[in-house]
Amino acid sequence: MERNISLTVNGEQHELQVNDADTLLEVLRDSLKLWSVRESCGVGACGSCTVLLDGRPVSACFLLAARQDSRTVETVEGLGSDDALHPIQQAFLENDAAQCGYCTPGFIMAAKALLEEHGDPSDDQIREYLSGNLCRCGGYPNIMRAVRAAAARMGGG
């Protein structure tokens, strides 16, 4: 069944017609062309499609769009521009935390949620928070460094 929902995505409100079977990921990609939201496992196990839903990190592949009416979504497209990267993006760049880069937007959004909850996270908190995001290039040490650097840059430490 088709139904209408309202989503505020990266600060902009959208009225969307969705099918009951559509995932949030499908709507973000197919209707809104937010290509940073990437499918990988399709079962909410890898974090590649992590977006913030009302501020909380979720796997967009594992949520039905029809149930997200009136909610707020943030993706990496809403963070920073080339001239003014978000401090987390800047930290990922400076610490070589992106290799193939496919998982990077998901990690950045998960890190944003982490740093909003814990301004000065311990290494264990970083590991715990990011353990749902997978990077097959194995860039975890640099991702750790990037998150620590972002925390310092954002004034948490």
Add this chain to the structure above:
Amino acid sequence: MADYSIVGKPVDRRDAVQKVTGRALHVGNMEPPGLLHVAVLRSPHPHARIVRIDKSRAEAQPGVAAVLTGADIAAMPGITPYHGPAFADQPVLAIDRVRHEGEQVVAVAAESRRAAEEALESVEVAYETLPVVLDVLDAIRPDAPIVHDEIRPSGAFADLAHVKAGDRSNICYHYKLRKGDVDKAFAEADRIFEDVFTAPPAQHVPMEPHVSLAYVDESGRINIHTASQSPSFVRGELARMLGVPMNRIRVRVPYLGGGYGAKLYNKLEPIVAILAMKTGRPVKYSLSREEEFQTVTKHGVVVKLKTAVRGSAMTARKCEVYWDTGAFAEIGPRIVHKSGYTSSGPYKIPNVSIDSYCVYTNKPPAGPFRGFGVPQVIWAYDSQMDIVARGLGVDPVEFRLEHALEEGDLFVTGTPIHACGLKEAVQRAADAVEWDKPKEPASGTKRRGKGIACGVKAVLTPSISGAIVILNADGSANVLSSTVEMGQGSESLLAQIAAEELGISFDKVHVVQPDTDVTPYDTISAGSRSTYHMGNAVRTAAANVKAELFEAVAGKLEIDAADLEACDGRVFVRGAEERGMTVTEAFLARFGSLGTTMVGEGLCQPVVTPMDPETGMSEKCTEYWFASASAVEVEVDLETGRLEVLQFHAAGDAGTAINPKYCEQQLVGAATMHLGLTLFEQMVFQDGQLLNGSLLDYQIASIKDVPAACNPIVVQVPHKDGPFGAKGIGETGALTVAAAVANALEDAVGVRVRDIPLTAERIYEALKAAGKVNGSE
């Protein structure tokens, strides 16, 4: 090291901003107007005859543009329905028979992915099941069900021309090496060590699943955008299959979301090409993660090793390696050959026999996997090195250093070892883990231990890389290369090489992404070969451009071109910088105009001396060797069998590190990936059905699995023919992880496990069998 301006410097990646903003282009983002989406019906059986397919109801469904079967493809005039890099044994869609669970049977192209999936539900396929063979050792028995009755030659690669399939056997390739007198050495041995090691099929898990898109353009040419590590191969193979000239096919590859060997040769490209031809519309096929598991795997192996020792020296080794290549050979025969000949290790052993077999079973096809089979043989031989050292009461590090081949020594194949920092890698890894420091006293139920392992890989030879460098009149340059950027940093590294050779700054170089219309042939982006091969091709192409540039300047200044050098976009007399001109001025001198380019071409094509088919001997079986050593400290819980890696040191020889940061990332990344494969990754089958085909059930290493101390050690022994002395390092960190961890496990708790993954359950069973559970030792 010589004083270079940009080579050897840790410059940032060119693609970093695109990647942190999420806008980097992947095939999945491409949506040409009128795009059709593909869904494929797959076999529920591991082995069955296709009795009948009824697709009429699917064809009548709304939104369906085409429904295709293997028989349909076989009936298309001029089309060859089979493909494969070693044998043409794989049908694009199953013909008459299915040979593994998940084999592709019927493809639908429809207006949406959902419409395509719904149409598949109305396709009816009647199967008659056939006897199944799953275990690699069962498959070589004379009474085993035969997976392929007939095997068609491929002809895709010249170095595989000698590969011929056996008759009525599941062994599709056998590599043989005979050196010295093995029987005599065993008869005279003081001690004989005999072990069997296994490794299971596993998954590559690139975060970006396979995806390909095809359309026929206005001139009737077939355009492919694909997540592939081998665009040149895809073009050649498609031209052959479709019966069209190579220049009627254009293959382009944007950034890859990881490859690790999964995205080589043809995967989805034939299906999208044929559907695009059939429908006249753009067609995209994206695999789900579940489908990934059915597409390509890492070879499971059984490795039997028998080693003779006399005094403190190893006098003979017999290796039998059985590679489970699944239902289609893929590149299995090459893996069985190239890894097979290294399976006795980089050690001084006078008498060796090796038999390495490529065996069909009814599992999903196995293909190349970061390390190309070498991690599997090192897992075996460097586990056994520890067993032998411990058996002789010799320190494992000393034992390796004593037996390791050195510069100029002959490898078992008779090929001399050159520029291979094996001993340095072992020593530096051992130092990093503080090998000689006494163990901390045991407390509670946890025990600590250290382990080391080493090994070498020989780079794939022969292979070919071509490159073109274009110097523009404003002093900027374009590099045309078919090397695929998949996270390894090749784009930036090739820019560093071109900038260094041309004497222009790094940011003046643009590397064109693979596009078979403009970028020359390259064998594959895999096997740790791009830095050396494409690096050399780019350097030569740049040097050829520089020669033309110098000639222009020399003519204008009336001096000898040999006295010139280039730096920072200027060409000047060596030692007299004021006598020179900018690149732009040189163009004006040469052409009287700025509206042109200087173009240089480069080629790197190392060759081999073919191996003797009976003895496996060759004066030159490879262009270069790369050495790996891993040292780890682990903690094992006697109550649960749980093993935790506390520190990890990954050492590898890069030749010259063109970019030290990328080398370190490759070492750590490869080690992390193989830590997962060592500790928990395995595809579990029951009756030919995969039980854990999703990332909920098949786990890979997460940030929690990486030890806090994870230390890359970049050894640099320059290779005389490498670009600025460089070799490859993409796989090096992967090679020696499993054996190092198993060796540390024995050091910690005194049990030897010969099967990976080293799960808590497996370790617990071994502890129990040794009477060591609950601190009962």
